[in-house]
Amino acid sequence: MTPPLDTASPEQDLIARAHTVLPAGNLGNMNVETVIRSGRGGRVWDVDGRGYIDFLLGSGPMLVGHAHPEVTAAVQEQVAEGTTFFANNEHAIALAEAIVEALPCAEKVRFVSSGTEADLYAMRLARAHRRRDKILKFEGAYHGMSDYGLMSLWPERPGNFPQAAPDSAGIPRSVRDDMLVCPYNDLATAQALIREYRDELAGVIVEPMQRLITPVAGFLQGLRDITAEYKIPLIFDEVVTGFRLAYGGGQSFYGVTPDICTLGKVIGGGFPLAAIAGREDIMAHLDRAKAGEDGFTPQIGTLSGNPVAAVAGLASLAILKRPGAYKRLFSIGNQIRAGLDAALRDAGIEATVAGEAPMFDAVFTAGPVRNYRDTMGGRPALSRQFSSKLRERGVFKSDNKIYVSCAHDETDVGEAIAAFRTAAAELRV
Numbered sequence: 001m002t003p004p005l006d007t008a009s010p011e012q013d014l015i016a017r018a019h020t021v022l023p024a025g026n027l028g029n030m031n032v033e034t035v036i037r038s039g040r041g042g043r044v045w046d047v048d049g050r051g052y053i054d055f056l057l058g059s060g061p062m063l064v065g066h067a068h069p070e071v072t073a074a075v076q077e078q079v080a081e082g083t084t085f086f087a088n089n090e091h092a093i094a095l096a097e098a099i100v101e102a103l104p105c106a107e108k109v110r111f112v113s114s115g116t117e118a119d120l121y122a123m124r125l126a127r128a129h130r131r132r133d134k135i136l137k138f139e140g141a142y143h144g145m146s147d148y149g150l151m152s153l154w155p156e157r158p159g160n161f162p163q164a165a166p167d168s169a170g171i172p173r174s175v176r177d178d179m180l181v182c183p184y185n186d187l188a189t190a191q192a193l194i195r196e197y198r199d200e201l202a203g204v205i206v207e208p209m210q211r212l213i214t215p216v217a218g219f220l221q222g223l224r225d226i227t228a229e230y231k232i233p234l235i236f237d238e239v240v241t242g243f244r245l246a247y248g249g250g251q252s253f254y255g256v257t258p259d260i261c262t263l264g265k266v267i268g269g270g271f272p273l274a275a276i277a278g279r280e281d282i283m284a285h286l287d288r289a290k291a292g293e294d295g296f297t298p299q300i301g302t303l304s305g306n307p308v309a310a311v312a313g314l315a316s317l318a319i320l321k322r323p324g325a326y327k328r329l330f331s332i333g334n335q336i337r338a339g340l341d342a343a344l345r346d347a348g349i350e351a352t353v354a355g356e357a358p359m360f361d362a363v364f365t366a367g368p369v370r371n372y373r374d375t376m377g378g379r380p381a382l383s384r385q386f387s388s389k390l391r392e393r394g395v396f397k398s399d400n401k402i403y404v405s406c407a408h409d410e411t412d413v414g415e416a417i418a419a420f421r422t423a424a425a426e427l428r429v
């Protein structure tokens, strides 16, 4: 039932309605009571008409900007031709070709609809390939919302390594036995765990850049070397980093090739599409004829390889592939990042800006920020306060990340930095 519209503004009305029909009054994502009506380029507008510089970018997919004319035209053309078929379609095949061409690890591609699914299947493929059960992940790494992904994702009271702990109600106790947890950027511990559990390990999953924490020199290569030594599949979760740190993803940016990677966000151009891409012999477990009954991992999804999402992804990749696209993205990102750093420093606030130019944010700690436990000292309440003050000043972001798009320009840089300065000066530390 729709409640009476007796509140102050269209946004307030919608918020009241949302609270009657949505748990927590939201879609499970942004906890903020802003209702977005539209987006164009690097900006969004709420239903009351307030405009914001958008550093949320739909949580990352809108790397080329909202409503990019080329993406919109491709989508409109496809919508008129039919929106989903379940059968093979030309655009999904072309998108798989583009992924194979771009990413060093990608020999074969399977599409799904979300990063959560991609990570779940990637871990299952590793299990099928190795015929073992345990997966090693890094504390604080985000691999979606499956039972496995939710182990030691954001523990408030982290335990002893390598014991994994669930960060959600409803996860079977048995899942603890199948996950091992290691501190990110700690190669010696990872090597020791991989050696100790080598006969039980199915795979190692890692975000090449874990949230905003960049890998220390030699960490990813060290993981590559030891997993290769024991023939344990190494999975890069590139749902965020894919086509963002570089056209060839985190694996090209950091120069380390995993066995499998997962992709999402950018490759769907703002539509639900994600993928698992990797070595032919591992991906062959998705092919009953090659894997046999014993090794086959069935994988079906109603909207997998959806043609509308595929054309949106293809149009986005075509834009990103143009000469200078990443140079400009990094230049704008670095200007915003430097402005954020200076604003906080000038306001006398202890903070470390972590990340790379296309995605970064302030962690409110003196640093260094090398793993999840370092970020725990980062005063999340201060991050929330800063984001909220920025929103009041027309900058829209999550509490822990600034995503920069190719559509952001020098005007956005100037306005964002002015907002950083005002918000930083007002922070109640």
Ligand SMILES: Cc1ncc(COP(=O)(O)O)c(C=O)c1O
Binding pocket: 059, 113, 114, 115, 116, 117, 119, 142, 143, 144, 145, 207, 237, 238, 239, 240, 264, 265, 274
């Ligand atoms: C690194 C990483 N992996 C997986 C996911 C899950 O993707 P999705 O939200 O599409 O399920 C996310 C989502 O933000 C992510 O950041």
